Amino acid sequence: MNMEEKIVLNGLRKQQREIHFSFLYDTQGSQIYEEITCLKEYYLFNAELQLFKDKAVEIAKAITPGSLFVELGCGNALKTASLLSAIQHVHGRCRYVGIDVSESALKEARRNLGDLVAELNPDAIELINADFIEGLLKVKSCYPEQQLCIAWLGSSVGNLTKEDAAEFFKDIFKAVGFTCQLLVCIDMWKNPETLYSAYHDKKGVTERFIKHGVQKALSCIGYEPDEDSVKSWCYDVEINKLLRRVEMYISFPQGLNLDKHQIQIRPRERILVEFSTKYSVDDIKLVATKACCQLHRCWGDSSYYTCQIFLPVSHALVQCWRDTDNLFAGILDWNSKPIDLRHPYIFYYGHVCAFTKVKMMGNDEESELDTIFSRGIDPNVLDPSQCHSHPVIPSTWPSKEVVIDYVRRTRIWIQNEAVNGKLDTRVFSLVIEHERMHQETLTYMIVQDRKKSFENKTKVSINKPQKGNVFSDILMHKISRPDILIEAGDVTLGAHPSDISTFIWDNEGPTFHTKVSEPFLVASRPVSIKDYLRFIVYGGYKIKSLWKQEDYTFFSENGFVYPATWSLVGNEYYIHGPDSTKHWTEVAEEAVYVSLAEAEAFCKWVGYRVMTETQYHRILDFDKHGKQVLSMREGGWEWTSTEFHPFPGFKPIPEYKEYSTDFFDGKHYVLKGYSDVTHGSMHRDSFRNFYQRQYRYVFSKFRCILSA
Known part of the structure; x- marks a missing residue:
């Protein structure tokens, strides 16, 4: 028994019989799906096109420069073109890998990208005929050190339950490592009438798509229905408000006897062929939490259609810490205090780490350094003796070596907690954003240092254009x-x-x-x-x-x-x-x-x-x-x-x-x-x-x- 046959039989033997959605997307199925994307009722395709038209540059800026852009289920890549153009424009270069199970779709993708993204070098386009994880493993083996941005567009995440989506995100990270970005487009829960029309179009294209998938699945187990039988099958769409998803069913008016496999399907018994999960904002955040991700950036309309970047928590942490370290690498004297109303630099290197640890620990016991670095100061500008509550300011700050060692040890502890899923996404976002704020306020201090250094050195005139009076x-x-x-x-x-x-x-x-x-x-x-x-x-x-x-x-x-x-x-x-x-x-x-x-x-x-x-x-x-x-x-x-x-x-x-x-x-x-x-x-x-x-x-x- 091959794998496809096993998948079909396992699905048909479940209490709620089902056909796995993967059988929908062979070459013929992919062609029918392209017809669906042109339907007026099927809003998803145009919603994503419009989102990319409006936000492509912003999205491109959020993608790590130099990343290899890998698209799962790329199809004909029509929607992706505007995004690749923006990446090329923003970063000066772009390399693309499309993964799809349909060879014909991949050939069409190459043609479309050549026509629509003229600035993209043909040698920078690579196409892989494989399923998602197999394709990602090939990418990782070819580019082991390359930063990846993995795109999963078209709200294809809707083909999974929310629990399975979180597990699939984890599978992606296992395949390619924890230093990637995951760019996902998601359709949001909306008016049931709008949803119903999108999946039960007047021309019957979606019905033909679903029936084709059932035919393909049944042929894998040796059953080849004739054309009249297929026409007699009943197609039904149900809006499941409890699970927030659209469900697509096929039933057989006369039933279906698969004696060879000891499966008897009753007349009018519904087989679930595909569902499309829709999301609320809380759903997205819950999936991020279960997948140990940070919801890094978001675009779109939360009542209609959205695009977001997820980062594995360990990657988000390391990325943030790297930016902090880069700032401090340019600071010569960590004990200097270029703004009198703030602590010296050295406090902030310890503070952003201590803050994260304390917020994660809750009421657990704090160390002396945890306490010293737990909170900064914002005194009254007109009377600096007046200030909110904060730890006692030490007469002498710990040495640079002590603080660096404290941060190193604390970061190891934080990362272990995060990777093990012990950090709530909300707290994680809070501590990351807190550190990002301090990176900006440290820049204010650095500018004051630059000013002081400039004024100390500049005692003679500077070469400049003469401007007259x-x-x-x-x-x-x-x-x-x-x-x-x-x-x-x-x-x-x-x-x-x-x-x-x-x-x-x-x-x-x-x-x-x-x-x-x-x-x-x-x-x-x-x-x-x-x-x-x-x-x-x-x-x-x-x-x-x-x-x-x-x-x-x-x-x-x-x-x-x-x-x-x-x-x-x-x-x-x-x-x-x-x-x-x-x-x-x-x-x-x-x-x-x-x-x-x-x-x-x-x-x-x-x-x-x-x-x-x-x-x-x-x-x-x-x-x-x-x-x-x-x-x-x-x-x-x-x-x-x-x-x-x-x-x-x-x-x-x-x-x-x-x-x-x-x-x-x-x-x-x-x-x-x-x-x-x-x-x-x-x-x-x-x-x-x-x-x-x-x-x-x-x-x-x-x-x-x-x-x-």
Whole structure:
């Protein structure tokens, strides 16, 4: 008895008789399936095409550069083409391996990719005729050291139960190792009528597809039905609301006697041929947990169709730790403290690891170093003696060697716990995102180090283009007026529980409905370095009436007369970033990074104001894709004038109750969007960053608004 015959007989002998879905996808079945994808009712194909059209570049950026892109069940690769083009565009190269059981589909895939992805070298396309795991094992043997991005598109995961999907993810990782990315498209649970129509089309193409699969399976056990018999078979679709799946059945009006195999199928007894599992957000997160994965990035509509990247937990951890180590590799003095309101660098190397360990351990006993590194500080900028609760600050920090050894040992313990499935996905996402946040704030410190080093070394003039009487020109520079009209209207703040986000903090929810009651004008661009230099040259830092009293006192007493990322050498300004220092004229049109206090003083000077958090979201509703109001999300955090407070119905996150609650103090304000060094996992509209209004070191921009 061969394997196919065994699979068929085992299925037909079950209490709920079934035919395995793999029999649907031979060469003829694949051709019928291509017909299905062209049906109006079958929304899945077009939904995925549209998702890739809108998000291909974002998805490509989330794929590790240099990865081998491996597609399971590639079919004719039509949908994949736009994604491969984006990968080629973003990373400058792309290598593709398609795996499919249909030889004819693979031949068509090669033709399509040659026609649709002209920039893809034909030698960079490899096609494997095999089932999924067999194909992956071949890939791994050919590319043992290659980083892989494994794509499983078309919501093919729906062919498995949720439990089997988690096990299949594990099988993938066993086949290729735990350093891969898994890119999966998933159809979401939706209106039953929509689902029914998608699988019971008016032309009967899906029925023909299912009947063909049954014919193929029965032929494997020696039964060859004639054409009239096949036409008499009954096709039935059922929407199983309990299991959230669409089920496709075949029944035989006269029954079916397979005497050779001692199988008697009663008249009208239904045989389950295929089902298509649909997912809720919680389902996706549950599968990730069972597969020991992190839900790394997500795109799409959580009520319709989605795409996500899963990472094996060990890979996500190692990737995050590698990024932290790369930051610290460039820091010469771990005991330096470039920002007075923060601890020295060495604390943060221990802290991100200790935080992860403590959150995983729960109430288990902590070591002395666990406690020392458990929490950082965010003191009151105006009175640093006032600060939230934190461990006692040691008079001398542990040595670099001690901290490195502590981190090494702790990471081993954390990884063992994660690989053994002892880390809840929610806690895992929390600690990863926490470390990613600190990678950004460490970059703020590194920029201040760069600034100090530059100022210490730069005692003579720098070679630069001669600009003539630049400051006179600056005084003549015209600052753009807010020019985009945003109408009044309803606004929804906060993340809905069904949002397909990898993770959300407590302050991002619950959903809160409010409104912008009056229309307003907003600047199409953030305030630039050149705009802000005019404010400085005009003497804006010395005009008391532009500032709140406490802000003016703080800036004047500390001698702050330009932004924290700037240096003044002679009569020239230089702007510092994470990787470079440039004369201001080289970056004049880029957004200026300032504190909220500085932003509001500038706005008052020109007769405008900083937007509120509600207005920010109203702008996003008006211009979803950023075609008119530019760089709202990217290019730097966007300051709002909204105090950081909870939305109605707020509940602290149980694993980290103090994350938000300690800062609902009337001193912190909301920032939206993200900066160039914010990790992609936090690129979500619901994310609420928060800083004190006088804190100067954030990569935070602003723009002007005006009542209409």
